[in-house]
Amino acid sequence: MFVKEMLKQSLPLLIFCGLGGILAGKTLGEMTDLLENIPGLIIIIPAVIALRGNISTTFGSRLGSAYHLGIIDADNLLNEELKQNILGSLILSFLVSITIGLLASLITIIFFNINPDPLKIILIVIIAGMLSGIFLTILTIIIIYLVFKRGYDPDNITGPALATFGDIITMFCIFGSALFIEVLL
Amino acid sequence: MIYSWKRIIRFGLPLLTLCVLIEIFGGSIMQGGQNILINIPIFLISIPVINSVGGNIGSILGARLASGLHVGIITLDFKDKKMHENLITSLLLGVITYAILAIIIYYVALFSGLSMGIGLIEFILILLSVGFLLICIISFTSIVTAFLSFKRGFDPDDFVAPVVTTIGDTAGIILLFFIIGVVLL
Numbered sequence: 364m365f366v367k368e369m370l371k372q373s374l375p376l377l378i379f380c381g382l383g384g385i386l387a388g389k390t391l392g393e394m395t396d397l398l399e400n401i402p403g404l405i406i407i408i409p410a411v412i413a414l415r416g417n418i419s420t421t422f423g424s425r426l427g428s429a430y431h432l433g434i435i436d437a438d439n440l441l442n443e444e445l446k447q448n449i450l451g452s453l454i455l456s457f458l459v460s461i462t463i464g465l466l467a468s469l470i471t472i473i474f475f476n477i478n479p480d481p482l483k484i485i486l487i488v489i490i491a492g493m494l495s496g497i498f499l500t501i502l503t504i505i506i507i508y509l510v511f512k513r514g515y516d517p518d519n520i521t522g523p524a525l526a527t528f529g530d531i532i533t534m535f536c537i538f539g540s541a542l543f544i545e546v547l548l
Numbered sequence: 549m550i551y552s553w554k555r556i557i558r559f560g561l562p563l564l565t566l567c568v569l570i571e572i573f574g575g576s577i578m579q580g581g582q583n584i585l586i587n588i589p590i591f592l593i594s595i596p597v598i599n600s601v602g603g604n605i606g607s608i609l610g611a612r613l614a615s616g617l618h619v620g621i622i623t624l625d626f627k628d629k630k631m632h633e634n635l636i637t638s639l640l641l642g643v644i645t646y647a648i649l650a651i652i653i654y655y656v657a658l659f660s661g662l663s664m665g666i667g668l669i670e671f672i673l674i675l676l677s678v679g680f681l682l683i684c685i686i687s688f689t690s691i692v693t694a695f696l697s698f699k700r701g702f703d704p705d706d707f708v709a710p711v712v713t714t715i716g717d718t719a720g721i722i723l724l725f726f727i728i729g730v731v732l733l
Contacts, residue, residue, distance in 0.1 A: 369637045374644065377604055381649040384600035385656060388593035392662065395586045405582055406575035409717050412596070413571045417564055417710060425551070434550065444551050451556025458557070459564050466572050475579060526604065530596055 376523060383527035387412075387534040397541045403471035403479035404541055407488050408534075410463045414456065414492060415533040416526060419499045422452045423521035426507050430517055437511035440504065453496055460492035461485065483544055490540035495533040502528060567714045574718035581725050588665040590657040591724065597653060598678060598720045601645050603713040606686035609638045610708025613694040617704065624695055631691065638687050639680070646679030647672065666732070674731050678723045685723075686716045 391408070398405050425448055429435045434444050464485030471479040506524055510517045578585065578595070585592045612634055616622030622630050650672045658664060666674075693711045694704040 365633055366637050366640065370641060373608055373641055377601060377641065377645045378648060380604050381597050381601050381645060384597035385593065385653055387596040389656065391596065392589045392593045395589060398582065399586060405578045406572060409574045410568045410571040413567055413714060413717060414564065416713065417567060443549055447551040447553050448556065451553035454553060455557050455560050455564065458561065459568055462565060463568055470572065470576050474576065530600055
């Protein structure tokens, strides 16, 4: 009974997340030319996606706690608490993006003996990291607002929703920024 | 005011840097196997799917264990029956999800005109093997993290998801190349 109940509750959500993963993977599959032309690009991909996933889910769960503590609600959303959270998330994204770019460039030079363009890699990570950060912040606020309006518990909804949409949005942003930098530089 | 951007960065940066370091290791393995991924792009599409499903199943298991420990229906014992029940359900859930998604990925790749280089049965076999081994690793990580953090007096809810997704991402990439090597080479 237990197994059946859990399969019924979790399987649809897992398949849905998997379909999101396929969309992200399909985007990655379109990037084969870019991956060949920009050495080191593939190294940053898991790190940027994980960075985004981590920052946005903690952002979402802090907003959830803030709601339960009565600090924010649908009518009082854009206050100083939220601004501090947004600022913290974005600065954190920026700092970790630079770290990812530097490390990926170093690894490409040391272990793979190919000469990457560190400036290119670092710029791609920063643009992709910040752009996806801004998109996901806006998305989180919209989701949180809708959840508050309907009186649901944000803790049950923001996590899976952000995990699924986060991967897709981040993959799009990596693709876009790599293409932009490749054309520009 | 309870949130400040400085605190968010001070608490977030160390854990996030560690997480990104492990993810870059995973990315480096992808760089090492880049030729396989570019020649058989269906594997490139599969990576975000493998990781997102694995991370989700690990997080669900972790959250269930955390709640069970908090409420007292699960005890800190590796022979706990309720824990075994959850573990077996995760494995079952993983195998069903990966099997369904493998078929979808295959036909998405086929219909979008990618060069395949692999048959349906072979692909399902590879994805199921990777998925099964990954869920084993992830479940083990999830149980150990939940038990250890609970034992030390921390809330497992804070630890399981980030630990499981980070270790799961890297393990998923390593397992994929390992199984590709066993089946195809």
